[in-house]
Amino acid sequence: MPMYFGVGALAAVVLARREATPAARATTAAAALLAWPLWAPIALSREPPARGPSTRGPEARILRALEEALEAVRGTPLATLLPQRSVEAMRASVARASQRVGELEAAVALPSHDPERARRRLEGLEAEGASSRTLATARVHLDNIERLARLLSRERRALDELADLCDALRSQLVLARYAGSNLHGIGDTVDEVAARVDGLDGVFHLEETEAPP
Amino acid sequence: MSADLSHTLTALLRSPASIAASITEGRDLRSIARASLLALxxxxxxxxxxxxxxxxxxQMLYAALKLPWVSMLxxxxxxxxxHGARAAFERPEPFAQSAALMLAASAxxxxxxxxxxxxxxxxxxxLRGYHAAVVLSALSYGLAGLAGVGLLRRGLGPAEGRLALLGFVLSAHLLTSAQVAWGLRPWLVRPSADVVLVRPPEGTFAEELARAGFSAAGIYDSTRSKAREAERRAHGEPR
Amino acid sequence: MESFEPCPHPTPAPDDGFSSRMVTRRDIHPARALLRILTGFAFACAFGAAAGAGHPAPERLVDAMGVAAPPLAFGLFFTPSLWVLLTLFDRGVGAFEIARAAARGVSTTGMVLAGLVPLTVFFELSAGGPDGQRFAAALELCAVTFAGLLGLRAFACDVLEAAPAGRAGASTTALVLGTCGLGVLLGAHLVPGAILALHGGFR
Structure with missing residues (x-):
């Protein structure tokens, strides 16, 4: 028991010093003193950067552009063109698409999904004169890997194009705010952005319909 | 902070799936852990x-002070x-997330x-009877445990082998909790026994379970000693 | 009802921490594979030492290594033998692939046992009397068996996955499972004796 609280007191001192406010310091010290085996690893862990929008890549560009566009129209008649609700829905779709890209990247990076390796295996089987059934299995595997890679590249491209469009929308809105501009043209861009965002969720379906049977 | 605390406590009860998702993503671990510790x-x-x-x-004071330690230990x-079992089931997660998940489930x-x-x-x-009190307390604990298992199951994600992983972790948790509680007994205290903070260390809870099982079947310590003695004699072993 | 898959599909590791580096499937450098084996062995030794915490004595360190010996022996002696057999029958699984599978098997066993170290020490120190010691020993035997079987599963799945399509037939599976069976026999031969010795023969 004395050893437990001895380690707890040490953990309390070390962990409390990392906190910014006195209240947080007090809670951390109490938690560390009483339950250091559980609290210490949690207190020492880092919040994942994925919590908010990432600071790099097309997802970050889109979210930043949407945020700034929203800021540009706030309190002006232009606000009706870009309601907060629509922007929230767009953000959610972009986050989903970005997560899909991350998952696809991880799947494509697996050693068993290496197209070169699958191709070599198929060539080796063909050279050995393997049965047609075996060859067909190897071909299906290779085909699946190539489709995965195509899907990833399509998702990335869609996000990149959307990021460019969002940048354009932002500059158009900022310009409209200060110099006045054609509301009709802005409405078209907003519609285009919304359509592209909707399209993000459809990339998988597109791939399915385009894929050979 | 109090709004955050109240929000997390509500989520712990109402939407364990969202707590499990936060832990899996490594989000808000500290606020979840803080609220969980308090609840626990x-x-x-x-x-x-x-x-x-x-x-x-x-005994009220003693048991109230000891039960949090059983959970904590x-x-x-x-x-x-x-943490180790997750790694073996190919779902490695940072230690902090394993700690937060177990803590939230216990909370x-x-x-x-x-x-x-x-x-x-x-x-x-x-119901003043000792045995009724034992049964009711155990039933309450078991019922409450089911709520925690639900959160733990969600936190392990949809990975293959989740049931085996859950079974292994729960078995280890139950065995440990039983042994820790056994080490810090008494809890209910029989009418004939004295009230003490902790009894001296003695055997394991498994022996007590076996003894209770035999007692329930009408076989008491003295009967079992005689049976062992007879067995020794039959094998020609010295006493 | 969840279906049981003997070999889980490889999933991208969500975490790149220590445990992830120890057990996830990926093409790792042979030096990293050796490191995985040694770390797994060290963890298993730590478990052995924890199992002897109730009867501490310097000579028990050897018995502690007895608990850790089966995974190491499997990784260092049984897997080369499997490689020879698979190559002899032209099953197309490379030596590095088998070494990687063995490393993941040993580290998987080691990770499970490492997680059980604090709990084992607690049981050893809190279980008094010969009956209590027997109970703790039985739990330790269950833990080692479970950890060993998980390690063997990881090994077998990796080797079978590495076998080229069309050649991962019944004979390959039989050879891999046969080697795993030998691993089980080795464990059954060494571990109970080591655990008994770690408990001072329950005296």
């Missing part, structure tokens, strides 16, 4: 007091088990214990 301390403290109320007086011993259990405490307290006052 309060829930087990109150429930321990209620269990001790069967005997009353000082059990968690400290079972989190590494979860949910403790909150349900808190909810069951008034009913149990009343039942213990109405």
């Amino acid at each position: 301390l309060v829930g087990t403290l109150v429930f321990g007091g209620v269990v001790g109320s069967h005997r009353g007086s000082l 059990t968690l400290a011993l079972s989190v590494p088990v979860l 949910r259990t403790a909150l349900v214990l808190l909810a069951l405490a008034p009913a149990l307290a009343l039942a213990l006052q109405v």
